[in-house]
Amino acid sequence: MTPVRDVCVIGLGLIGGSVLRAAAAAKRTAWGATTSESDAAAARAQGYDAGTDVAAALRRAAENDALVVLAVPLPVVDETLHLVAEHAPNALLTDVTSVKSPVLRAVRRWAPEARYVGGHPMAGTAQSGWDAGDAELFRDSPWVVEIEDDTDLVLWAEVAEFAISLGAHVVPLSASAHDEAVARISHLPHLLAAILATVGAEGGPVAMSLAAGSFRDGTRVAGSRPELVRAMTEGNREALLSVVDDALGRLGAARGSLASTGGLAKTIQAGHQGAQAFADHRAQDRVGVQLSLAAPDAREALRALGERGGRVTGISGDQATAESS
Ligand SMILES: NC(=O)c1ccc[n+]([C@@H]2O[C@H](COP(=O)([O-])OP(=O)(O)OC[C@H]3O[C@@H](n4cnc5c(N)ncnc54)[C@H](O)[C@@H]3O)[C@@H](O)[C@H]2O)c1
Ligand SMILES: O=C(O)C(=O)C[C@]1(C(=O)O)C=C[C@@H](O)C=C1
Structure with missing residues (x-):
């Protein structure tokens, strides 16, 4: 049984604000931090646990072995990773950034001890900031959860399960295919x-x-x-x-x-x-398939599923329930 971790969201705009709302709605203990005073104040006014001290939010994540979700714009990913390396160096870390290869390189460079599994929800709007967020934003949407040759599948499954718990279905892909x-x-x-x-x-x-x-x-x-x-x-x-x-x-x-x-x-x-x-x-009919995450070729099988347009809809232990095109 995968542990249900607390969730720490860094960046509380459209996407981070939606992740924080959806995680709280999924009964996770969740908190967030952002450099925007107005986004943090708007989140607090709606009863969410939010502030502007990113380092403190990350220290709390380290103390609780929480899942850290980076939801900041790409240009500030490096500086945010420096804070991760300082305050939560071994964190289980994911992100929502719209491009995956530069983030993967940045994590390897600036926060190499983080247990990183990249992500990208394919949902959004043209609006920005906390007020644009919505707990239902990810419902029935694809959410790429990245698999590289060295991805730990236990951690991958946990991040995938998190995305599914927010209403998404998971598309496993490498950063370059994404x-x-x-x-x-x-x-x-x-x-x-x-x-x-x-x-x-x-x-x-x-x-x-x-x-x-x-x-x-x-x-x-x-x-x-x-x-x-x-x-x-x-x-x-x-x-x-x-x-x-x-x-x-x-x-x-x-x-x-x-x-x-x-x-x-x-x-x-x-x-x-x-x-x-x-x-x-x-509209196509999809065929249900079970994939064993313990199989020696599980990474290749998951990536092949994503590359065929398939998706993972559930995780239970080391079994992934999937739909293949
Ligand atoms: N907008 C979309 O439709 C969409 C969809 C999927 C993924 N994304 C990705 O999600 C990420 C966030 O995009 P968004 O649309 O939520 O943007 P946004 O502008 O709505 O929110 C960004 C948030 O990050 C905060 N922030 C900025 N610099 C920070 C820093 N150094 N430390 C902590 N917080 C900081 C901002 O104050 C704001 O709260 C981006 O990487 C984007 O590529 C966006
Ligand atoms: O629906 C929108 O407004 C979006 O732009 C969402 C959209 C996209 O479809 O291009 C934007 C950026 C992403 O990283 C993912 C989704």
């Missing part, structure tokens, strides 16, 4: 939303007065806090460059075709199929 996928389905969309919003706004008051569903949906995430979008896109530079090239190639082909024959059929048909693939993936 970063390649989110470049396509999160970071490129954020970049394109920024460009769509810019081009639309350049149309002036007439364009703005006519803007309806397609503009609103295509540009929604352009309203996100610019620092967060910069951090995740610039932090995933290599993978994003590759999908930007892909997108530019397709845009160039569409332009060429529009200019020469006036036809956009190929581009629009391919896009329609892409949207259908997303809908089909969501």
